[in-house]
Amino acid sequence: xETTEPIHRLLPARFRQPVFxxxxxxxxxxxxxxxxxxxxxxxxxxxxxxxxIQAGWIAGYEIGLLLLGIGVTLALRALKRPLxxxxxxxxxxxxxxxxxxxxxxxxxxxxxxxxxxxxPQSELIYYQFASIMPALxxxxxxxxxxxxxxxRAKDTAVSLLAFVAVPALWFxxxxxxxxxIFRRTSHLFPxxxxxVFFVVSTVLVLxxxxxxxxxxxxxxxxxxxxxxxxxxxxGLLAPIGGLLLNRSIPFPCDFQSPGVYVLTVLNGVxxxxxxxxxxxxxxxxxxxxxxxxxxxxxxxxxxxxxLPLSLLAMLACGAGFxxxxxxxxxxxxTRQLLAEGAVLALRWGRALTISAFVLCLLLIPLxxxxxxxxxxxxxxQAMTVAFSPDLAADExxxxxxxxxRALEHLRDMKDGIYLxxxxxxxxxxxxxxxxxxxxxxxxxxxxxxxxxxPKPGKxxxxxxxxxxxxxxxxxxxxxxxxxxxxxxLQEVTVAEASTNGLVRAAVxxxxxxxxxxxxxxxxxxxxPDGVLVSGYWLDVAGQRKPGHIVEKKTAQWxxxxxxxxxxxxxxxxxxxxxTRLKLNVYPFDAGETxxxxxxxxxxxxxxxxxxxxxxxxxxxxxxxxxxxxxxVAASPDGRVHLILTGSVARQLPTxxxxxYLHFIVDRSCAATNTSPDLAARLxxxxxxxxxxTGVCRITFANYEWRDACPDxxxxxxxxxxxxxxxxxxxxxxxxxxxxxxxxxxAWEEGGGVAANGVLRxxxxxxxxxxxxxxxxxxxxxxxxxxxxxxPAYYLATDGNLLRIPFGEGATQTVxxxxxxxPVVVFQSDRRLAAxxxxxPVSVLSLQGTASSLRVFDPSVRAFLPMPPLRALPESPxxxxxxxxxxxxxxxxxxxxxxxxxxxxxxxxxAAGIMTPLTAYMVVENTAQEKTLALKEKQALGSHHAxxxxxxxxxxxxxxxxxxxxxxxxxxxxxxxxxxxxxHGRL
Numbered sequence: 001x002e003t004t005e006p007i008h009r010l011l012p013a014r015f016r017q018p019v020f021x022x023x024x025x026x027x028x029x030x031x032x033x034x035x036x037x038x039x040x041x042x043x044x045x046x047x048x049x050x051x052x053i054q055a056g057w058i059a060g061y062e063i064g065l066l067l068l069g070i071g072v073t074l075a076l077r078a079l080k081r082p083l084x085x086x087x088x089x090x091x092x093x094x095x096x097x098x099x100x101x102x103x104x105x106x107x108x109x110x111x112x113x114x115x116x117x118x119x120p121q122s123e124l125i126y127y128q129f130a131s132i133m134p135a136l137x138x139x140x141x142x143x144x145x146x147x148x149x150x151x152r153a154k155d156t157a158v159s160l161l162a163f164v165a166v167p168a169l170w171f172x173x174x175x176x177x178x179x180x181i182f183r184r185t186s187h188l189f190p191x192x193x194x195x196v197f198f199v200v201s202t203v204l205v206l207x208x209x210x211x212x213x214x215x216x217x218x219x220x221x222x223x224x225x226x227x228x229x230x231x232x233x234x235g236l237l238a239p240i241g242g243l244l245l246n247r248s249i250p251f252p253c254d255f256q257s258p259g260v261y262v263l264t265v266l267n268g269v270x271x272x273x274x275x276x277x278x279x280x281x282x283x284x285x286x287x288x289x290x291x292x293x294x295x296x297x298x299x300x301x302x303x304x305x306x307l308p309l310s311l312l313a314m315l316a317c318g319a320g321f322x323x324x325x326x327x328x329x330x331x332x333x334t335r336q337l338l339a340e341g342a343v344l345a346l347r348w349g350r351a352l353t354i355s356a357f358v359l360c361l362l363l364i365p366l367x368x369x370x371x372x373x374x375x376x377x378x379x380x381q382a383m384t385v386a387f388s389p390d391l392a393a394d395e396x397x398x399x400x401x402x403x404x405r406a407l408e409h410l411r412d413m414k415d416g417i418y419l420x421x422x423x424x425x426x427x428x429x430x431x432x433x434x435x436x437x438x439x440x441x442x443x444x445x446x447x448x449x450x451x452x453x454p455k456p457g458k459x460x461x462x463x464x465x466x467x468x469x470x471x472x473x474x475x476x477x478x479x480x481x482x483x484x485x486x487x488x489l490q491e492v493t494v495a496e497a498s499t500n501g502l503v504r505a506a507v508x509x510x511x512x513x514x515x516x517x518x519x520x521x522x523x524x525x526x527x528p529d530g531v532l533v534s535g536y537w538l539d540v541a542g543q544r545k546p547g548h549i550v551e552k553k554t555a556q557w558x559x560x561x562x563x564x565x566x567x568x569x570x571x572x573x574x575x576x577x578x579t580r581l582k583l584n585v586y587p588f589d590a591g592e593t594x595x596x597x598x599x600x601x602x603x604x605x606x607x608x609x610x611x612x613x614x615x616x617x618x619x620x621x622x623x624x625x626x627x628x629x630x631x632v633a634a635s636p637d638g639r640v641h642l643i644l645t646g647s648v649a650r651q652l653p654t655x656x657x658x659x660y661l662h663f664i665v666d667r668s669c670a671a672t673n674t675s676p677d678l679a680a681r682l683x684x685x686x687x688x689x690x691x692x693t694g695v696c697r698i699t700f701a702n703y704e705w706r707d708a709c710p711d712x713x714x715x716x717x718x719x720x721x722x723x724x725x726x727x728x729x730x731x732x733x734x735x736x737x738x739x740x741x742x743x744x745x746a747w748e749e750g751g752g753v754a755a756n757g758v759l760r761x762x763x764x765x766x767x768x769x770x771x772x773x774x775x776x777x778x779x780x781x782x783x784x785x786x787x788x789x790x791p792a793y794y795l796a797t798d799g800n801l802l803r804i805p806f807g808e809g810a811t812q813t814v815x816x817x818x819x820x821x822p823v824v825v826f827q828s829d830r831r832l833a834a835x836x837x838x839x840p841v842s843v844l845s846l847q848g849t850a851s852s853l854r855v856f857d858p859s860v861r862a863f864l865p866m867p868p869l870r871a872l873p874e875s876p877x878x879x880x881x882x883x884x885x886x887x888x889x890x891x892x893x894x895x896x897x898x899x900x901x902x903x904x905x906x907x908x909x910a911a912g913i914m915t916p917l918t919a920y921m922v923v924e925n926t927a928q929e930k931t932l933a934l935k936e937k938q939a940l941g942s943h944h945a946x947x948x949x950x951x952x953x954x955x956x957x958x959x960x961x962x963x964x965x966x967x968x969x970x971x972x973x974x975x976x977x978x979x980x981x982x983h984g985r986l
Contacts, residue, residue, distance in 0.1 A: 010214045011145035012338060016082035018073050024134040025069040025091070032131035033066060039124055045926030046113040054109035061101050065094060069135075085146055092139040095132050096199060102128050111927075115566040118931045129305035137304060144207035145214060156215050162208035202308055209324060213331055228272050234332040236268030238325035239299075251323075252306060253418050260419075267292040271333060275340060279347065286340045290360035293333055297361075300330035302420050368422065371409075372429040378406035379430060380943065382444055385703065386777065387945035390895040391741045394705050400448055400730075407444060410436065411453065433938060434946040446732045446775055447703045450669035483563065485522055486515030487588050492617055498624075502877050503604050504534065505619045508597045509612070513588035520563065521588065525581040525598075526611030530643055530841040531619070532880040532913050535599030536920035538571035538585060544597075547571065547920035548929075549909040551901070554936040555919035557948040559584060562928065571596055571922040577781055577807065578916060601877055601913075603631055606645050606841055632850045633872040635882040640828060640853060642844045643872075649837040652867075654822040655858040657761035657789060657834075659692045660712045661685070661817075662742060664766045665722075667700040668733040671769035679719050685765055685796055686715060691819035692763065697742070698722050702731040703777075705738035712760065732775045735766045739793065740778060743786045744892055747831065757861030759832075761820050764793035781807035782891045788836050789820040825856040827863045845885040880913035887915045902940045 040055065047055065072091075076083060083091075103125075110121060216230055243264060246255050270292055276282050303326040337357070345353040382403045385396040413426060414435075427433060445453040491510035496503055513519045527533075536547035552574055559572040563586045572584040585596055600619060602608055605627030607620035631643040644652075663682055686696065695712035699705050700722065708722035742762065768774045774795065784791065784806040792809075794817055795802040803814045823834040828848035835842035846853070850871065854863035872878060886904060890897040901917065908918040923929055935948065 010211070011141065013082075016142070018076035018083065020138060021069060021073045021076070021083065021135075024138045026066065026073055028131040028134050029062070029066040029069055032127060033062060035127045035131075036062065036124070039119055042119055042927055042930050043111055043114045045930075046111040047109070048111070051109050051111055054105045057105055058102055058109060061098050065098055068094070083142070085143060088139040088142045092136060092143065092203070095136050095139070096203075099128060099132055100199075113568075113925050114927045115561070117561040117565050118927060126305060129308070133304045133307060137307070140203060140207050141210050144211040156212065160208075160212055162204055163212055199308075206307060209327075210331065213328055214335070228274070230332055231268070231271040231336070234325075234328045235271035236265070238328055239264045239268065242325040252302065253420060255419065257419065263292070263295050267295050267329075267333075271336065282340070283344055283348075286337070286344055287356065287360050289333070289337055289340070290357045291363050293337060294361050294364040296326075296329050296333040298421075299326035303327065368426075369429065372426045374402070375406040375409055375426075376430040378402040379410065379436070382406070382448065383436070383943050383945045384895070386444055386447055387440075388894045388897060388943075389737055389778075391737070391744050391893065394707070394741065396704050398448065398703075403444070403448055407441065407453070410441065414438075414441075431946055432942040434942050435949055436945070437947050440945060443775070443777065446773075447734055447777065448731050450730065450732050483586065484515055484517055484519040486517075486519045487511050487513045487521035487585070489521075489523065489613055489615065490593070492612060492615060494617065494619060496619070496621060498604050498621070500875060501604050501872060502875060503602055503620060505600045505602070506535075506597055507600065507610070507612075507617060507619075508595060509583075510593065510595055511585060511588070512593045513590060516590050518567070518590070519588045521583070521585040521594075523583050523613040524576060524611075525583060525613075527579055527581055528608040528610075528841045529579070529839065530602055530606065530843045531608045531610075532601045532877060532884075533573070533581065533598065533920070534601040534876065534880070534912050534914075535597075536571070536573045536914075536922070537597050538569070538922040539595040540569045540922065540924055545922050545924075547573065547922045549905075549912065549914060549918050550921055550932055551905050551936045551939050552917055552919045553944075553947065554932065554939045555921040558923070558928065558932050558935060559586075559921065562923070563587075568928070569922070569924040570928075573598065573914070573920040575914070575916040577779070579807075601880065603627070603643060603872060603877065605631075606643075608841060630866065630869050631872055632853070632869045633878040633881055634849060634874075635878065635885075637882065638847060638849075639845055639882065639885060640848050640850055641878070641881045641885070642826065642833075642842075642846070642853065644824075644835065644842050644844075646837060646840050646842075649824050649835055649839070649842060652824045652837075652855055653857045653859070654824055654837060655759060655856055656822045657759040657820050657825075659689065659761055659763045659790070659820050661689055661692050661696040662739075662762040662764050663696060663698045664735045664738050664764060665698060665700050666702075666733045666735075666767060666769040666772050666774070667706075667727050667729055668702045668769070668772055669730050670772040671729050671733070679715070681767065681796075682715060682719070685767070685801075688801060688815070689763060689817035689819075692817070697762070699738045699742060700725050700727045701733065701735050701738035702727070702729070703734045703737070704731075705741060707742075733768055733772055734775045734777045735768075736776055736778050736780055739764050739766075739780065740783050740892075743783045747786050759825060759856065761787055761790055763790055763817060763820070765817070766793065766795045768795070768797070770798065778894070779891075782888060785833075785888075787820075788834050788839075789823040791821075792818075826866075827854045827856065828852045843881065843884075845881070845888075876911055876913065879907075879911045883907055883911060883913055883915055887917055890917075897944055901944060905936075905940065 036059070040059070044052070044055075072083070072087070106121075106124070110124075116122075213230075213234075243255060243261060270285070270288050273285055276285060303323055306323055307327065309323065341353055341357065348356070378399060381398060385398050389396070410430075413423060427435070442453050445451060488511070489509060490512045493508045493510075495506045495508070498504075511521050537544050538547065539545075555572060556574065559570045562568050562570040563584075567587055570584075570586055572582075574582050576582045581598075583596070583598070585594065588594060600608075600610075602619070604620070604624055607618055607622075607624075607626070610617040610619065627645045627648060630648055633641045633643070635641065663685070665678070682696070682698070686692065686694075693712075694714055696715050696718055697712050698708040698718045698721075700708070704727060706725045706727040708718050708725055713721075742764075746762065766774060780793075792803045792805045794814075795804055800813050801815070801817070803812045803818075805811075821836060823836055825832055825834045826844060826846065827833075828846035829852060831846050833844040833846050835844060850866075850869055853866045853869075855866055856862070857864045883904070886900070886907075890900055890904070904915065904917055908915050914920050921932070923932060939948075
């Protein structure tokens, strides 16, 4: 005769202890309070008074629920009593009530000004469910495992009936209720009834499911022939079935990863193994199950927030099994570990058993963490070599096999499967929440392996609960819409003020949209050397709002997020390069006129010419006397800045430096470098430079470089030395890095002063192997300051000679290598600097003081003292010159940029002087300002080669679609109808 099933047979007594309330009620509520507090901090500045009231209701309920949890936990611990069934029922209702309140009031509390790219609303919704569901699950399983006055057979039958009957009757009852009260309620009560009925029926189904599983587990444990049946169903059949269903219904996202299938099978096999008779073997099996418990726990946590949808999911093509399978696996795996662990604790002791379990549980997460850290080390090294090279060293020291493995893993993470929490955790560890764009990944492959990255084998995935994965590695939730650009520059006015030898010129731009639709203004501004950008403002809703200096990459990303997804009022001013600004202003309605302004700072006596789009704007008062002598400004760090107008520079002696050819020869994986015609090829190229002497230099390059000889030498001598250069053929032909190294080295060694007093200058000729594709990996324009007399370098292709400018300009096919232009050359502290007399303004910076400056006189082949100089006192302008020179130092030494970026941004902001590392930006509201500050902090703490997601994370957390959120839709429908009826009566 069967007996009544006591409660401890279903759920061990230890689960009734108050400590579970601490971990499942109080701790998640503390985390939720922090997350909601962060969201509130971001949004509070944009909330209206009614929205703050609605947010106050949510916050009050949440704080009350937290305090209640703390009070109940402390009281039960003091009384040494467990939480009873009535307390569990109350806790269940209280937590459901919070979700009800949040879902009905959140839309009324959240300001529209806080766009999803700042903080996705779906992310907040997910936080609520993820934090509430642990306590709900605990209370539900406690109530489900209560003592019932039935035999085990009747108990099982009732549980099975509830599990099957409630979903079957759900739609029938709902339709009958609608028909019964349709006319009297005007559609009001059916929605309320549907929501209430959904909540109650879902709770009953879940409780019936949990009780049924535990009853079956207890029943099967008593039968040796079937002890593997439930582990087989829970550990293998249900998970594999769920993964197969996941191929067509990617819920909550796509888990089609080989690693997931392997761990699923391994976990199922370990659960199926019978407990050995040998205590030692039983202990090892328990340890193996403890290790793999992390897998069961992970999927349980991922699916836990979606348990309320299980009832609807069961009605949708059997998808409910996909939700309930992880719960079943978790319950069975936990029950098995507890049963076997209790036996093991008798031998090992409770403390040692718990410690062993915790250590085993951490092994898989530890392995994933170590894998991520190994990838981080390899990728950081690769990014440093590629985007932050030490130009003073010719060896990169790259671990190519580790880099290749890391790139393959990164490609799988970006183009493969997204695993909730794990993918985000990997991204946080490796990239600090940022991404390595596809074009930079491609460049790494070409640089280090000489080939394109393998194309992803997976098709693009779409999920009912996730937005499509973006190609940048993020989760995009919106379609980027480029606005029209039909805004015209209507008027330019200039207002100037002179103080202490400096001019502040305020340039005001009047802009008008001549198009019929919303539009954006974009223009470039040509900026002469010596003119600093010291301010920017934008007219926002009739008020002049000043811009703030922020890190450039952050400002550009935030601007595009506002423009493309929010359509509010941003203005952005950045350096496109050292001589050009780019101005963006948005939005403009049809026919709208807006005003914006830029402030420039420069010494009096020079009249800089700006190019604003197609217009020329002349700064500086005409009545001011033109500068007739060099200006000099000293920096506290021992540098001297020399400022010359073209008219002043033409009064100084000029020199045409003696050119020599510097060949950059291909040593990539496509090169052989044993070709006997290399000497003939270089000799024929030398004949194309009639002004060059008979000496040359040869440097072999891939992503590293090696010089054949340190100084210019005859071609035959250089070739003879080149045979001993130990640079293997590998990777891509990154010739620009070798050129930058040579220019920097020559500058540091004195700028090419020969022993006989002749000044030399290199002309670079790039010599790729046939069928090799040279790579441009860095901007060479800033390095032209070392050789202003040589505006271009040359690329020798198949039978052609291409002239490539260092900066902007078109590539041309030429027949000859042009000679250097005359320059004025200065020296200080054994360093040289040169300028073209034809340039309107030139700014040169050297180590030393004004008294140490010398100018080269070719008539005597020596450096002579400078003519009288006019000193500029210390001012924001001199601080700006020092700031610009520090920026250029990071360009010439890219390996120092990450270490100095934060300092340079801070100094730029303090001085109010914009550099190519910063931007002036105007945003409309406090939420945008806070987001800008957060993103800047993230950017400054990451490698500068990383970028923000190309698409904003609008739906980057699991969020059910409309069908899955039918109860929520009904709730909101009821609320909106009630509000409408109420306002209709007022």
